[in-house]
Amino acid sequence: MALGLAVLTASGLLALAAPGDAQAADSSCGGRKVKSFSFSTGSVEVYKRRGYVCAVTLPKKPGTWRYMMVSVQAYGLHPVVDEGRYARFAGPRTVHAGQRCVRVKGAVGGGSYRSVWIMC
Numbered sequence: 001m002a003l004g005l006a007v008l009t010a011s012g013l014l015a016l017a018a019p020g021d022a023q024a025a026d027s028s029c030g031g032r033k034v035k036s037f038s039f040s041t042g043s044v045e046v047y048k049r050r051g052y053v054c055a056v057t058l059p060k061k062p063g064t065w066r067y068m069m070v071s072v073q074a075y076g077l078h079p080v081v082d083e084g085r086y087a088r089f090a091g092p093r094t095v096h097a098g099q100r101c102v103r104v105k106g107a108v109g110g111g112s113y114r115s116v117w118i119m120c
Helices: 002-017 019-027
Strands: 032-039 042-049 052-059 066-074 080-086 090-096 102-108 111-114
Touching: 032 102, 032 111, 042 066, 042 102, 042 111, 052 066, 052 102, 066 090, 080 090, 090 102
Parallel strands: none
Antiparallel strands: 032 042, 042 052, 052 090, 066 080, 066 102, 102 111
8 A cells, every 4th residue: 555655656746847758658659769750730650669560640739629640550450540639649559560561640630641551
């Protein structure tokens, strides 16, 4: 019980000490960034870790509620999509790609991006 309280207290203090870092962690994927695709109203960030590929769409001007979408698809599998009205980001969405190529899509408002098959 005391350990749980200590962990909660420490995590609360970290959140207060670095709110920007906590927000950045919410919108990002684990692993290392391998690609970033910019388009007129935002960007799609792609990360890879141990055969998993993750994508998130970020707006150029966060804070305004608008349509956003992110999609990541491993070759031969169905895409994994997150879309709706968001203020900060769409996603993250993750697929197990293994050694397969992947395709990502992203949209913010009227701008969008669709990649070719990448990371083959």
